[in-house]
Amino acid sequence: MEAEAARPDRRAERAAARRRRDRRGFAIAAASTVLVIGGLTALILTSSGWPAVRETFFNATVFKESFPDVAKAFWLDIRVFLIVEVAVLALGLLVALIRTSRAAAMFPLRLLAILYADIFRGIPTILLVYLIGFGIPALANSDAEGSSTLSWLPTEPVVLGAIALTLSYGAYVSEVYRAGLRSVHPGQRDAALAIGLTERQAMRHVVIPQAVRNVGPPLLNDFISLQKDVALIAIIGVTGEAFQVAQIMASTDFNYTPLLCAAVLYMAVTIPLARMLDRWDRGRVR
Amino acid sequence: MSGTPVIAIEGVTKAFGDRGVLRGIDLEIAEHEAVAVIGASGSGKSTLLRCVDLLIEIDDGDILLDGEVITDPAADPVAVRRRLGFVFQAYNLFPHLNVIDNVTLGITRAHGLGREDAREAARATLARFGLEGREEESPSNLSGGQQQRVAIARAFATRPRAMLLDEVTSALDPELVGEVLRAVRDLKQEGVTMLIATHEMGFAREVADKVGFLHEGRLVEVGPPEQVLEDPRDPETQRFLRRLLEAGRA
Ligand SMILES: Nc1ncnc2c1ncn2[C@@H]1O[C@H](COP(=O)(O)OP(=O)(O)OP(=O)(O)O)[C@@H](O)[C@H]1O
Ligand SMILES: [Mg+2]
Numbered sequence A: 001m002e003a004e005a006a007r008p009d010r011r012a013e014r015a016a017a018r019r020r021r022d023r024r025g026f027a028i029a030a031a032s033t034v035l036v037i038g039g040l041t042a043l044i045l046t047s048s049g050w051p052a053v054r055e056t057f058f059n060a061t062v063f064k065e066s067f068p069d070v071a072k073a074f075w076l077d078i079r080v081f082l083i084v085e086v087a088v089l090a091l092g093l094l095v096a097l098i099r100t101s102r103a104a105a106m107f108p109l110r111l112l113a114i115l116y117a118d119i120f121r122g123i124p125t126i127l128l129v130y131l132i133g134f135g136i137p138a139l140a141n142s143d144a145e146g147s148s149t150l151s152w153l154p155t156e157p158v159v160l161g162a163i164a165l166t167l168s169y170g171a172y173v174s175e176v177y178r179a180g181l182r183s184v185h186p187g188q189r190d191a192a193l194a195i196g197l198t199e200r201q202a203m204r205h206v207v208i209p210q211a212v213r214n215v216g217p218p219l220l221n222d223f224i225s226l227q228k229d230v231a232l233i234a235i236i237g238v239t240g241e242a243f244q245v246a247q248i249m250a251s252t253d254f255n256y257t258p259l260l261c262a263a264v265l266y267m268a269v270t271i272p273l274a275r276m277l278d279r280w281d282r283g284r285v286r
Numbered sequence B: 001m002s003g004t005p006v007i008a009i010e011g012v013t014k015a016f017g018d019r020g021v022l023r024g025i026d027l028e029i030a031e032h033e034a035v036a037v038i039g040a041s042g043s044g045k046s047t048l049l050r051c052v053d054l055l056i057e058i059d060d061g062d063i064l065l066d067g068e069v070i071t072d073p074a075a076d077p078v079a080v081r082r083r084l085g086f087v088f089q090a091y092n093l094f095p096h097l098n099v100i101d102n103v104t105l106g107i108t109r110a111h112g113l114g115r116e117d118a119r120e121a122a123r124a125t126l127a128r129f130g131l132e133g134r135e136e137e138s139p140s141n142l143s144g145g146q147q148q149r150v151a152i153a154r155a156f157a158t159r160p161r162a163m164l165l166d167e168v169t170s171a172l173d174p175e176l177v178g179e180v181l182r183a184v185r186d187l188k189q190e191g192v193t194m195l196i197a198t199h200e201m202g203f204a205r206e207v208a209d210k211v212g213f214l215h216e217g218r219l220v221e222v223g224p225p226e227q228v229l230e231d232p233r234d235p236e237t238q239r240f241l242r243r244l245l246e247a248g249r250a
Helices: A002-045 A050-057 A060-100 A104-122 A125-140 A157-183 A186-194 A199-214 A216-236 A242-253 A257-285 B045-052 B077-081 B099-109 B115-128 B144-156 B174-190 B201-207 B225-230 B235-246
Strands: B007-016 B019-029 B034-038 B060-065 B084-087 B162-166 B194-197 B210-215 B218-223
Touching: A050 A257, A060 A104, A060 A157, A060 A216, A060 A242, A060 A257, A104 A157, A125 A157, A125 A216, A157 A199, A157 A216, A186 A199, A186 B077, A186 B084, A199 A216, A199 B099, A216 A242, A216 A257, A242 A257, B007 B045, B019 B034, B019 B045, B019 B210, B019 B218, B034 B045, B034 B201, B045 B162, B045 B194, B077 B084, B084 B144, B099 B115, B099 B144, B115 B144, B144 B162, B144 B174, B174 B194, B174 B201, B201 B225, B210 B225, B210 B235, B218 B225, B218 B235
Parallel strands: B034 B194, B034 B210, B084 B162, B162 B194
Antiparallel strands: B007 B019, B007 B060, B210 B218
16 A cells, blocks of 8 residues: 555656756756857967958858859769779679688689788878879880880779779778678578578678678768768879869968868768768667 | 389488588488488588589489489589579578569579569469468568578479478467468478478477488488387487477477
8 A cells, every 4th residue: 555655756756867967968968069169169269370261261252252163173072983983893892702701713803802902091192192093104104106005004093083082982992891791690591592592692681681781881981071072183184173272262362261161061061971970870870 | 102202312421621510321212101300500501502502512322313313513403403492591582582483583594484473383282371462561670480481482383303301380479380381281281392401399209200310420210200209229319309309409
């Protein structure tokens, strides 16, 4: 009797205590946010250099003037990004499949795949863009008589930049895929073979789909960095790329605000990707 | 029993490294017969079944399916597996496919049926194991017993010559064992030829025509269930059954 009467009261008490705790937690979070962000803002705004920085980096007039041109150039970044992304997904998967294959006949390919992954992950992407961007045209160059054995090589900077990015990111992504392939339980392959699939069908219909699912978040993570690294193709003379356009504007006007335009555009793509990644990751834990 | 056995295992040996797991196994399974293999954990029951389905290569001896040597290095393992059905201890359903696609994958890709025919066959097989209405669900939404019944349907949908069942109830909560055993009993009534690895003595007694006790890589005793399970001659079988009885499992 007594216990029964006491129960509703205790529940109300607990609910009240929880509400108090929540309110206090919210108040603390709000206060500390205002304090930290406000403090940092105040620190910057009151510094002696701030007026000059505002003028050269955060100039509203320059921003408005330069934004349309930078945005137009950014379209090239997006296209390069999309094409390279598709190529990277295919190349990475191919390399990962070669590396995980066990057939003896694949040995030379396996060796090549290992060399590729090791070498291209070992070279900084910016260096690779340089090497390919300037090295390939040099190979394709004709000699004094005007003939060249390698004249069929591409010399378009944008193509070379895309190739360099693909090779660099393909090496990383092949490792991501490889981890994904390893993460699929061997019982899955057994079950696929047991229902009568060939090795190849087992890979295609059972192992690869699960591997790709398992590595979705890390793949997306690599694409966030790829999206930013597209800017690197500016250094080999790709014209009309967002960073390059912004840089030229900045150096002619001695005002860096156009670079801010480019930064805002990059963020407009990478931040939604990052949010998506977070949601995906959370969904998987459930 | 007359005629060629569906499965004949002749002097099969298999070692992992220098651990001899199977050390000369002889066993025949006639048409419509259910043979149960019992034995302690690690005695090689799964290994034996996996050898028959060519999921692992045997070292020596032969395995015949309908009189044809399937362990011949020149034989095509894929064609052999298409004539057998395997049900795994841990279900091994494909988690990225829904229930019906788990069943149709083999029917379409390995047996070449069209999508609609395959779905019809799969639906009928699932219904027969009490899974109607669950076709579009993800396997992870099902209970262990339901998952194992999907796995049985997946293996049985193409009407294999024989079913290989590897401890199909050992991963299940006790209250779910019954429904899976009912599905196997159902197969037996239909006359499906089966090789069953099991820990369920009562079930082996009821369903099996023949029971073999596997110990240290050999089938030390093979015979009708009444004899092997109730009046074993081999001292190892006696010891094994006594231990099970003490553990309250028989
Ligand atoms: N791929 C493998 N590599 C090495 N050893 C293995 C392999 N598969 C099985 N074994 C070993 O072979 C022995 C028999 O294993 P198996 O799985 O066939 O036993 P089991 O009778 O099915 O046992 P359980 O009742 O626990 O399922 C075990 O000692 C196991 O460790
Ligand atoms: Mg086993």
